[in-house]
Structure formats: structure tokens, C-alpha cells
Amino acid sequence: xxxxxxxxxxxxxxxxxxxxxxxxxxxxxxxxxxxxxxxxxxxxxxxxxxxxxxxxxxxxxxxxxxxxxxxxxxxxxxxxxxxxxxxxxxxxxxxxxxxxxxxxxx
Amino acid sequence: xxxxxxxxxxxxxxxxxxxxxxxxxxxxxxxxxxxxxxxxxxxxxxxxxxxxxxxxxxxxxxxxxxxxxxxxxxxxxxxxxxxxxxxxxxxxxxxxxxxxxxxxxxxxxxxxxxxxxxxxxxxxxxxxxxxxxxxxxxxxxxxxxxxxxxxxxxxxxxxxxxxxxxxxxxxxxxxxxxxxxxxxxxxxxxxxxxxxxxxxxxxxxxxxxxxxxxxxxxxxxxxxxxxxxxxxxxxxxxxxxxxxxxxxxxxxxxxxxxxxxxxxxxxxxxxxxxxxxxxxxxxxxxxxxxxxxxxxxxxxxxxxxxxxxxxxxxxxxxxxxxxxxxxxxxxxxxxxxxxxxxxxxxxxxxxxxxxxxxxxxxxxxxxxxxxxxxxxxxxxxxxxxxxxxxxxxxxxxxxxxxxxxxxxxxxxxxxxxxxxxxxxxxxxxxxxxxxxxxxxxxxxxxxxxxxxxxxxxxxxxxxxxxxxxxxxxxxxxxxxxxxxxxxxxxxxxxxxxxxxxxxxxxxxxxxxxxxxxxxxxxxxxxxxxxxxxxxxxxxxxxxxxxxxxxxxxxxxxxxxxxxxxxxxxxxxxxxxxxxxxxxxxxxxxxxxxxxxxxxxxxxxxxxxxxxxxxxxxxxxx
Numbered sequence: 001x002x003x004x005x006x007x008x009x010x011x012x013x014x015x016x017x018x019x020x021x022x023x024x025x026x027x028x029x030x031x032x033x034x035x036x037x038x039x040x041x042x043x044x045x046x047x048x049x050x051x052x053x054x055x056x057x058x059x060x061x062x063x064x065x066x067x068x069x070x071x072x073x074x075x076x077x078x079x080x081x082x083x084x085x086x087x088x089x090x091x092x093x094x095x096x097x098x099x100x101x102x103x104x105x106x
Numbered sequence: 107x108x109x110x111x112x113x114x115x116x117x118x119x120x121x122x123x124x125x126x127x128x129x130x131x132x133x134x135x136x137x138x139x140x141x142x143x144x145x146x147x148x149x150x151x152x153x154x155x156x157x158x159x160x161x162x163x164x165x166x167x168x169x170x171x172x173x174x175x176x177x178x179x180x181x182x183x184x185x186x187x188x189x190x191x192x193x194x195x196x197x198x199x200x201x202x203x204x205x206x207x208x209x210x211x212x213x214x215x216x217x218x219x220x221x222x223x224x225x226x227x228x229x230x231x232x233x234x235x236x237x238x239x240x241x242x243x244x245x246x247x248x249x250x251x252x253x254x255x256x257x258x259x260x261x262x263x264x265x266x267x268x269x270x271x272x273x274x275x276x277x278x279x280x281x282x283x284x285x286x287x288x289x290x291x292x293x294x295x296x297x298x299x300x301x302x303x304x305x306x307x308x309x310x311x312x313x314x315x316x317x318x319x320x321x322x323x324x325x326x327x328x329x330x331x332x333x334x335x336x337x338x339x340x341x342x343x344x345x346x347x348x349x350x351x352x353x354x355x356x357x358x359x360x361x362x363x364x365x366x367x368x369x370x371x372x373x374x375x376x377x378x379x380x381x382x383x384x385x386x387x388x389x390x391x392x393x394x395x396x397x398x399x400x401x402x403x404x405x406x407x408x409x410x411x412x413x414x415x416x417x418x419x420x421x422x423x424x425x426x427x428x429x430x431x432x433x434x435x436x437x438x439x440x441x442x443x444x445x446x447x448x449x450x451x452x453x454x455x456x457x458x459x460x461x462x463x464x465x466x467x468x469x470x471x472x473x474x475x476x477x478x479x480x481x482x483x484x485x486x487x488x489x490x491x492x493x494x495x496x497x498x499x500x501x502x503x504x505x506x507x508x509x510x511x512x513x514x515x516x517x518x519x520x521x522x523x524x525x526x527x528x529x530x531x532x533x534x535x536x537x538x539x540x541x542x543x544x545x546x547x548x549x550x551x552x553x554x555x556x557x558x559x560x561x562x563x564x565x566x567x568x569x570x571x572x573x574x575x576x577x578x579x580x581x582x583x584x585x586x587x588x589x590x591x592x593x594x595x596x597x598x599x600x601x602x603x604x605x606x607x608x609x610x611x612x613x614x615x616x617x618x619x620x621x622x623x624x625x626x627x628x629x630x631x632x633x634x635x636x637x638x639x640x641x642x643x644x645x646x647x648x649x650x651x652x653x654x655x656x657x658x659x660x661x662x663x664x665x666x667x668x669x670x671x672x673x674x675x676x677x678x679x680x681x682x683x684x685x686x687x688x689x690x691x692x693x694x695x696x697x698x699x700x701x702x703x704x705x706x707x708x709x710x711x712x713x714x715x716x717x718x719x720x721x722x723x724x725x726x727x
Contacts, residue, residue, distance in 0.1 A: 041211060042211075053317075054323070056419060061415060063321065072528060
């Protein structure tokens with residue numbers, strides 16, 4: 001069971017502006033090939049789903065869960081280069097009854 | 107040859123230890139400049155023979171290699187060379203069962219290269235406890251390569267893996283398939299057990315629940331700093347009694363030698379030179395062992411990545427990132443394990459910068475000298491004043507390190523950094539065997555690498571202090587005490603013109619020559635110069651002598667200005683040959699250790715000069 005429902009025609013935004021708890025789908029990654037390859041290696045590529053879990057204090061990095069179930073922190077500048085559309089919003093990242101990290105309920 | 111490959115945090119090192127039984131040596135592979143562990147493993151069955159097992163650095167992707175000096179680049183270069191070589195190569199990829207989809211991305215890349223692949227899925231016990239099952243047959247069929255599911259904690263991981271290796275050698279891959287989607291494949295082969303217990307659900311959500319507290323935007327940073335303070339306090343609290351025990355043992359040993367051999371030059375060389383040097387080495391071992399154990403626990407539990415996440419922003423202002431925090435913290439105990447620990451920093455330029463500024467952190471070897479100076483020149487001030495100076499010295503070290511990194515990132519280590527991409531692994535219970543081994547390894551490595559250096563320095567210093575200089579170099583009158591006729595005194599006198607603008611005379615210069623090797627010998631050397639036995643145990647007689655010391659013209663030799671200038675010199679100068687050797691080892695070049703010596707001594711000289719001269723202008727005595 002995958003708890004993601006596509007909302008049709010949601011506007012495109014930066015991953016950086018997605019609030020904690022928000023599930024998004026990556027539309028475009030405006031980065032050079034090397035960085036794009038790095039992101040791909042951790043399951044972040046066009047059409048992949050990502051959930052923003054939290055932001056570090058003082059404008060630090062962003063904590064995400066990729067569609068592969070892995071969790072990563074990426075720098076804000078990188079998050080600014082990733083264009084996304086929002087999916088079904090979730091209640092709250094912190095303490096939300098999320099499926100566990102390895103935890104996509106298959 | 108079997109190359110063990112996998113993402114960082116995939117459990118590769120644990121598996122390597124399980125396969126080799128812990129026997130590891132640093133392999134000597136052509137063209138590889140970082141340590142790659144290698145061991146031997148027996149292949150079961152008739153005529154199986156022995157295979158070399160190489161533990162490659164962790165990597166996320168073979169395609170995404172930015173810099174050949176990073177772990178990724180090294181692992182890929184190794185694979186390229188090994189595949190071009192004559193020996194048959196098996197790539198054994200380690201995948202954490204709870205991160206299957208991520209691991210399978212790398213699997214697809216390896217298959218696309220056409221490598222002979224064995225997939226080892228680890229953490230089968232964790233998977234089971236989380237109430238999940240993996241369909242190994244189905245995964246095997248989908249990728250066209252053999253798959254084994256093991257755990258290093260339960261069952262015979264080694265037997266299962268080596269049997270699979272034998273099978274792969276007997277029957278190479280028929281048709282590897284690499285046109286599948288990792289996430290979809292992972293979903294299709296992983297399934298929930300028929301009944302998922304509440305315990306299993308609790309385990310699955312543990313990391314999420316723990317992160318809600320540990321990464322909380324307000325409590326998170328406080329908890330992290332509190333934990334680090336605790337680690338630091340533990341280092342001193344636990345290490346101190348052990349160090350005291352070593353100290354008294356070394357003292358007894360010296361007494362024993364003196365009784366057996368009688369007083370004499372050889373006895374003095376053995377007791378005051380060699381054994382005293384060995385004692386200095388031992389005094390640092392407990393700290394280093396405790397620090398590396400603490401670091402391994404933090405890393406293996408998954409918390410270190412959280413700390414890096416929380417502090418990233420602050421350190422980024424200074425051209426570093428969250429990963430630099432731990433080495434900088436460790437540098438406050440001893441720079442040598444701190445420099446080795448910079449291996450956790452993935453970005454090569456950032457790692458180099460951290461290595462270059464770690465020597466500025468206030469390591470514990472500076473403390474005896476600080477205490478001596480404070481006791482001598484600030485005796486009239488209250489305890490609070492002295493404590494404030496101590497804290498000030500710590501902060502000066504930190505501040506200078508941060509300023510240095512800011513400057514270095516714009517000059518010597520300028521350049522593009524890797525994008526911050528930090529994996530936040532699930533929280534895990536560390537494997538205590540691995541933790542203990544790490545502590546033992548770093549302690550024994552310290553004794554081997556650093557110990558030799560300190561003992562040599564102590565021996566050389568003994569010769570310089572005890573052996574009279576040739577007549578041509580003598581400057582002291584014949585009636586002067588023997589120390590003034592030593593080689594060290596002759597060198598000290600010749601250095602005086604250089605250090606006079608800092609307020610240092612030949613006696614301090616001799617101390618500084620000794621501390622060039624290791625700063626912990628400063629107090630002992632000053633004791634020898636002023637004729638005080640065992641100055642390290644109680645500094646007050648030495649303080650008294652230093653306060654009373656006179657120049658040849660009868661004026662006091664040292665003043666408050668001298669004290670402040672000397673403190674500044676100790677804050678900045680990298681007076682530690684072992685640190686220099688550690689930097690040489692980690693950077694594999696002489697360029698950076700020499701750079702550190704030049705810049706830290708340069709800054710130390712300039713700051714001490716400014717303090718002494720400006721202090722004079724300001725009317726300080």
C-alpha cells in the first residue's frame with residue numbers, strides 16, 4: 001500500500017520551500033551531471049517521490065526520505081535546484097505515524 | 107580476489123571481520139593511496155585454495171565519481187585495475203537488508219559493468235525482528251546473480267558466503283540482468299511476516315521516534331552538545347586515574363633502575379630519558395583509547411550523522427561542514443587520533459582543512475605548561491581569574507582554528523566542495539566486539555607511531571641537556587652550573603637574539619627546543635634547567651625559581667609580558683612531532699606537515715611578538 005495520491009496540476013516549486021511532512025515528486029533537477037548522478041545514486045531523480053522530514057536549525061540542511069526508503073540530509077543550495085510538485089500532504093514529520101524508514105509498507 | 111563493496115553504513119566492515127576472523131592488514135595495492143584492508147579467506151571444497159579479500163572504501167555509486175581521491179574514486183579505481191588484472195575477481199556487494207532498494211541501485215551499476223557479482227544481504231536478524239521476510243530466490247532470479255542472506259550476529263555468515271563464492275567460481279553468472287527498477291524490485295521481494303507483532307512495529311518506527319527528539323529543532327542541538335561535553339568529561343574522568351596509575355608505575359620503575367644500576371650517566375639516560383619518555387607516551391594512551399571507543403559508538407549507532415546534520419550550518423560558515431565537528435572536538439584531547447578521525451569527512455578539501463587546523467585546538471599536552479605559567483605569574487590572583495584565563499585559552503584555540511579554516515578555504519585549500527549529501531542511517535546497537543577492537547587498534551597504533559617519536563625526543567633531549575657542549579660553543583663562565591655548559595644551553599644562547607623580541611631568554615628557548623618534539627616535555631625541561639627534580643609532580647618550587655630568575659645584569663628575567671607571550675606561543679605553535687608525522691601519514695605528502703609547522707610557528711611568533719611589544723608600550727611590567 002503506497003500512501004501517495006497525485007494531485008493533478010499542482011504548481012511546481014523548489015524542494016527547499018516544501019514544508020516538513022510534505023511528500024513531493026521530483027520534476028526536474030537543475031544541476032550539473034556530477035551532482036545529478038550523486039542524487040540519482042541515493043534515489044533522487046526525476047519522477048521519484050521524496051518526503052521532507054525536517055530542516056536543521058539555523059537554516060541548515062534538509063532531512064528527507066527518498067522513495068527507496070533511505071534518509072538523507074542535503075544542503076539548501078542543492079534543495080533549491082530541485083523542482084518538485086506536491087503530493088498528498090502528511091500530518092507532521094516529527095512524530096507522525098510514518099511507515100518506518102525501511103518502512104514503506106510493501 | 108574478492109572485493110567487498112558496499113554503501114557506507116552497509117555493515118561491510120562487520121562482515122569483513124566475520125569473514126576474516128578479524129585478521130586484517132593494510133594491503134599494498136599499486137596506485138592506491140588510502141588504507142584498504144586485506145585478509146585471506148579459505149574457499150571450501152576440494153582444491154578450493156585461498157582467496158584475498160579486499161575491503162574497499164564505502165561508495166554510493168560507481169558512476170557518480172567527482173574526485174578520484176574520494177572514497178568513491180578509490181573504490182572505482184581499484185575495481186578498474188582489478189578487473190583488468192589476471193586474477194579472477196568476484197565483486198561481493200554488501201547490502202543492508204533494511205535498505206534494500208538503495209543497495210540495489212549499486213547492484214544494477216555493478217551488473218551493468220559485467221562484473222562477476224555475489225550479493226550479500228546482511229542484517230537478516232534485524233529484518234526478522236522488524237517482522238519482514240526477503241524472498242532470496244525471487245531476488246536472485248530477477249538480477250541473475252547469486253544472493254545470500256546473512257547476519258554477522260547469528261548463524262554462520264562466513265560458511266554461507268564462502269559456499270556462495272565457491273559456487274560462483276564453479277559456475278559463472280549465466281545472464282546478469284540490469285534493466286530493473288530498484289525500488290520496485292525491493293518492494294516485490296520484501297514482504298511482511300504473516301503476523302506483524304507490536305514489538306516489530308515498534309522497532310520499525312524506532313528511528314523516526316528517536317529522531318523526533320534527537321533532531322528536535324530546539325532540544326536537538328542542546329542534547330548533542332551535552333552529549334559531547336559528557337564524552338569529553340568522560341575522557342578526563344576515566345583516563346585520569348588510569349594515567350595516575352601509569353605515572354606511579356613509571357616512577358617506581360625509575361626508582362628500581364636507580365637502585366639496581368646505581369647513580370650514573372647510563373642510569374640517568376635510562377630513567378630521565380627513555381623511561382620518562384615512555385611514561386609520557388603511556389599517560390596519553392587511556393585518553394586515546396576512550397576517545398576512539400566513544401567515536402566508534404557514536405558512528406556505529408548512527409548518531410554521528412545526526413550531529414553533523416545539526417551543526418552543519420554553523421561549521422559551513424567557516425568553510426567546514428558538520429562532519430568536521432568530531433575531529434575538532436577530539437583535538438582538545440590529542441591531535442593524533444583527531445587527525446586520523448578526519449577520515450569520516452568525505453570531502454577531500456574539507457578534510458585537509460580540518461587536518462590543518464586541528465593542531466590549533468588546546469590539546470591536553472599544553473595544560474601542564476599553562477598551569478606552570480599561571481602558577482608562576484598569576485599567583486596573586488584568585489582561582490576564578492586563573493579559571494577564566496584557562497577558559498580563555500581554550501576559546502582562543504577554537505577561535506584561531508575557525509579563523510584559520512576560514513582563511514585556508516579561501517587560499518591553500520580553495521576549491522569546489524562536494525555537495526552535502528549525508529546519509530542518516532537507522533539507529534543501531536553498536537557491535538561491542540568492533541568497538542573494543544577499535545579502541546585497542548588506536549591505542550596500539552598510538553604507542554607504535556607516536557610512542558617511538560616521544561621516546562626518541564626524550565632521549566635526544568637528555569643528551570642535549572646533560573652532555574657538555576664543545577669548548578668552542580661555550581658561552582657561560584666556568585663557575586656556572588653544569589646545565590649552562592650543555593649543548594642545549596649553547597643552542598639556547600644562540601637563539602636568544604631571535605626570541606628576545608618575544609621576551610624569551612635562553613632557558614625558555616631550551617624549553618621550546620624540547621617542546622618542538624613534544625610540548626609535554628616543557629615543564630620537565632624547565633625543571634632540569636632550574637635544577638628541580640620531578641618538576642611535573644609539584645610545580646611550586648619551579649615557579650619560585652622562575653620568578654626569582656635574573657638576567658646577567660641582575661634585573662628579573664621574566665615578567666607578566668613574557669608569560670602572556672609564552673602562553674600565546676603555546677596556543678598557536680604546532681609543537682608536536684607526532685602530529686606532524688600523523689599529518690604526513692594522512693596526507694601522504696611532506697607538503698602539508700611542513701605547511702602546518704611554518705604557519706603555526708609563524709603565527710605563534712608574530713602573536714607572541716605583538717603581545718610582548720604592545721604590552722611594553724601599554725606599560726605592562
